[in-house]
Amino acid sequence: MGRSAEGQHRSDRPPGRTAEAAQRTAAVSERVRDLGNVLASTLAIDVHGTDLQTLKRAPRRAPPAVEAADLTARPGPVWDAFLPQEPGRFRWWGAERRYARRLAAAEDRFAEAIERHRAAEENRRDRVTRAQREQVEQQRRLDDATAEQHARVDAYQRAVESHDRAAVTRYFTKALERVTEPLDFPRRRRVGYVPESTLLAIEWDLPDMSVVPAEASYRYDRAADAVVAVPRPEKEVRLLYQQLVAQLALRALHLVFGSDRYGVVDTVVFNGMVESVDLPTGQTVRPCLITLRATREQFQALVLDQLDPVACVRHYFAAEVSRHPEELQPVEPVLDFDLADPRTVEPIDVLSEIDSRPNLLDLSPESFEHLVQNLLTRMGLETRLFRLGTDGGIDCVAYDPRPITGGKFVVQAKLWTRTVPPSAVRDLFGTVLDAGATKGILITTSGFGPTSYQFATGKPLQLIDGTALLALCHLHDIPARIIPRAS
Structure with a gap:
């Protein structure tokens, strides 16, 4: 007895559905491979800083202002074209007068033509x-604009080389904007750049855990006549x-570090953030899931194409990593970005009589x-001074x-x-232990x-430089500025 049409239809499905399952499995596997090759794919690209001199525009030439037709003098009238034909050999009466x-x-016509030609010429x-004067003037304006743009580039480069906060921040912002995610x-x-410590702070948004395929x-x-997903173990999702x-x-x-063409960054602080929704409150949150601090010397010792990334950030850089990123459990940044953000510290007027904030x-x-005691108190700490130092510093205990x-x-x-020399940081660590x-x-x-x-990495030490101090003062409504004394 022959099979029914429905039975025939169902028997035709498995090969197609099996192929679909294989295709979707291959897509998931490719996605996982791509996630595992993020660092390797970047290492294959030559990373180098922008030579700011290449930002200079090439000199521009003013377009010709003289019409092509005006470049050549027009020929004047020729008398032969006006000369009337003389009477023939056999002349009628009155021909000479005519x-x-x-x-x-x-x-008369020739004279008029000569005058018209003279006026036209x-x-x-x-x-x-x-037109030539206009072209010369336009060329002067173009040359002035080019010189002005070149001067701005030179000033920008000098500012970067002199560790100017805004210039270096702009330089690396532009460099990282060109990076394709x-x-x-x-x-x-x-x-944000901290010139006092030649430190660059980065707040970098990361994808959340949904970037890892939940399907293995x-x-x-066959029973359901459908392609179904095989879930990926939660432990594997976390590891990936x-x-x-x-x-x-x-x-x-x-x-x-690869973009630092001018050698203005010795230390980098990386704070990896995730923007998500806190389900209990429905509010947008930005927890920090990883934070680390790395010096140039530390980084240059790495062989990036041979190391284990997780072991490197955890043990070599002593990074703080969220233990439960799926729950958006945050870690405390080694340096809060707001303490390095140039926008946090108000600009300082160089004329002290105009700016009333005290110079620290x-x-x-x-x-x-x-x-300092007032600042710590406003930050919610209970403070007690216990020793006035002889080096212009202060020691206190805060709770x-x-x-x-x-x-x-x-x-x-x-x-x-x-x-501040490293010895002061080491001494502070000894005091903490004692x-x-x-x-x-x-x-x-x-x-x-x-x-x-580098010494403070992985230790219960927090280093607050001048930029961070001003930012904290600003955040807690304490007027302050730092202007070096005239030498």
Whole structure:
């Protein structure tokens, strides 16, 4: 007995559905491979900083202002064209008089033509002269504009080379804007430069965990006559996401240090953020899921195409990584981006009589001591001064009453203009251990070098340079500025 049409239809499905399952499985596998090759694909690209001199526009030439027809003098009238024909050999009576009249009229027309030609030539020469003057003036304006643009580029380069906060921030912002994000990753990122510490802070948006396919593969379910997904184990999803986040952090370091053509960055702080919705409240949140600090010396020691990204960021850079990124569990950034954002610190007028904010470098050690204590109090800490130093600094103990994240902090402030040496950071760490404190905080009006940051990595130390100090003062409504004293 022959099969029914329905049975025939169902028997034709498995080969097609099986092929569909294989095709969808291959697409998922390719996606996972792409996620695992994010760092490698970037290493294949030659990363180098922009030579700012290449931003100079080529000189432009003013277009010809003289009409082509006016470039050549027009030929004047020729008498032969006006000369009337003389009477023939056999002349009728009165022919001579008529010829004389025609000749006189021809002479008049010729004279008029000569005058018209003279006037036309004079007008042509005037047009040429005016057009040439206009072309010269237009060329002068173009040359002036080119010179002005070249001068701006030179000034921009000098500002970058002299570690100007805004110029270096702009340079790296432009450099990172040119980076093409892999796959469908977010493109939002922020850059802030801290000249006192030659530090570049980056806030980089990461994809959330949904970027990792929740499906491990697909198969054809004969009973349901459908292609169904085989779920990926949650542990594997977390591992793939951790691998991706670590790659993106190392990729950012590679791009920044590779783009530093002028050698103005010694330390990079990377904060990887995820924008999502907090389901209990429905509000948009931006938790930091990974934060690390890397010096140029540390980074240059890496062999990026041979290392394990997760092991590198966790153990080599001592990165703080969210233990539960699927729950958007944040980590505390090693440096809050707002403390490095140039927009946070208000611009300072170079005329001190116009800007009424106190210059911190003009304060006495005792006044600076009270300013720091006031700042910490406004930040919600309970403070107690316990020793006035002899180096213009202050030592105090601050208590954070919050459970779990709070504790006892040893705080030292240095009213300095020179870079804080690594020995001061090491001494603070010793004080933290001796006092049994939760954290040590070193606040300065100057900055820190890469060796200090490298020593502080992975230790309960927080280094706050002059830029971060001004940002904190601004955030907590304490008027302050830092202007080096005249030498």
